[in-house]
Amino acid sequence: MLINVEAQWPALVNGKKTTVPFTRTLTIPGKRVDLLRQRGVITESLEADLQRFVRELPTTPQDARFEELWNGWAVVQRNGLSVNMDRTRANLLAALKDPRGVKVSVVLGTQTAPKRTLSFFSSxxxxxxxxxxxxxxxxxxxxxxxxxxxxxxxxxxxxxxxxxxxxxxxxxxxxxxxxxxxxxxxxxxxxxxxxxxxxxxxxxxxxxxxxxxxxxxxxxxxxxxxxxxxxxxxxxxxxxxxxxxxxxxxxxxxxxxxxxxxxxxxxxxxxxxxxxxxxxxxxxxxxxxxxxxxxxxxxxxxxxxxxxxxxxxxxxxxxxxxxxxxxxxxxxxxxxxxxxxxxxxxxxxxxxxxxx
Known part of the structure; x- marks a missing residue:
């Protein structure tokens, strides 16, 4: 089972506004998923893993600056992420109860912009x-x-x-x-x-x-x-x-x-x-x-x-x-x-x- 975080950072490429993807994945091994499905609940150990995974996400915004990407340079504004834990747990529980559930989406809240944004450069x-x-x-x-x-x-x-x-x-x-x-x-x-x-x-x-x-x-x-x-x-x-x-x-x-x-x-x-x-x-x-x-x-x-x-x-x-x-x-x-x-x-x- 894959617990995924997907977000989009605001970016400037050649002066034009676009976005740069941000992804993180927590992998739950298949044997453990089988045991979790038998119990049908989010166990303490799974909750602890989920909390640890969320804590490692970039919640503090980082000022926009140039980054060298695979296709050239871009100004990237790395906003701070927030997570709706209740809705994320609901998605996780639904996946555990569904024999075909292999992917879980972490539900993100409003992003927090840094002090130095794209407009600092574009202006x-x-x-x-x-x-x-x-x-x-x-x-x-x-x-x-x-x-x-x-x-x-x-x-x-x-x-x-x-x-x-x-x-x-x-x-x-x-x-x-x-x-x-x-x-x-x-x-x-x-x-x-x-x-x-x-x-x-x-x-x-x-x-x-x-x-x-x-x-x-x-x-x-x-x-x-x-x-x-x-x-x-x-x-x-x-x-x-x-x-x-x-x-x-x-x-x-x-x-x-x-x-x-x-x-x-x-x-x-x-x-x-x-x-x-x-x-x-x-x-x-x-x-x-x-x-x-x-x-x-x-x-x-x-x-x-x-x-x-x-x-x-x-x-x-x-x-x-x-x-x-x-x-x-x-x-x-x-x-x-x-x-x-x-x-x-x-x-x-x-x-x-x-x-x-």
């Missing part, structure tokens, strides 16, 4: 997926992961209006008061401890989302040297408050909506950007290495914090390179515009702190 014209950025932070220290989480939160379910998107304005001050901790940052000729180490994982991911969305770049600087966290190289963005920002022009004619997901098990950070539907698509070419330079000899830096006779590696060698990426704008199957992004990376040595 602003935010109906289309524009771009997605993704990076991998495998091997990051706990401090670096913390800073990635803290730095990503300002891009979680965030509406940005205006003609300019500024990373530093969205993130705010990178301070311990804001939740950032001390981690490794690129400072001058070496990697050193600094508050917010790892924030460039976020800026790089945001850059890739907005770059893929086709927005014009106003300010972007690559890192001094190639950093393994930002493969493929040539698509990174360094920030350093207050002097260095990541900025894009918002030429969509409407607001932008950001959503962020991080998966610590897979060490993956993803940023999605949504906005007004556009009549073209954007294709990002494979980064091309135009030239390379071998890394210089190892660098040894005396450090009183390292025991005498020992050394601690704080930087790893990376070749210098000039890398170019082509962005193509396509309408009707034809490229109508292209631009080129060029990144120049210095050759970088292994760096060791050496005890005196």
């Amino acid at each position: 602003r014209g935010v109906t289309a997926h524009l771009g997605t950025g993704e990076t991998n932070y495998y091997g990051s220290s706990p401090a670096r992961v913390t800073n990635i989480h803290v730095g990503s939160r300002p891009f979680q379910d965030r509406l940005v209006e205006g003609k300019t998107v500024s990373f530093n304005q969205m993130v705010g001050p990178i301070t311990t008061r804001a939740g950032f901790v001390t981690g490794l940052v690129i400072s001058g000729e070496r990697t050193a401890d600094g508050v917010g180490g790892g924030i460039c994982q976020v800026s790089t991911t945001v850059f890739r989302a907005l770059y893929g969305a086709g927005l014009p770049i106003l300010e972007r600087r690559n890192h001094s040297y190639q950093v393994r966290y930002y493969d493929p190289q040539g698509l990174d963005a360094s920030i350093y408050q207050p002097s260095l920002d990541l900025r894009f022009a918002n030429d969509t004619g409407g607001a932008l909506w950001f959503q962020t997901d991080w998966n610590d098990q897979e060490s993956r950070l993803t940023v999605h950007v949504f906005g007004k539907a556009r009549d073209f698509t954007v294709q990002i070419g494979v980064p091309k290495t135009l030239s390379t330079t071998p890394p210089p000899p190892d660098r040894l830096i005396p450090d009183a914090g390292v025991p005498a006779g020992q050394r601690r590696q704080v930087d790893w060698a990376a070749p210098g390179a000039v890398i170019e990426v082509t962005r193509s704008f396509v309408r009707g199957g034809r490229v109508f515009r292209q631009d080129t992004l060029k990144s120049t990376y210095r050759p970088w040595p292994n760096i060791f702190l050496v005890g005196r």
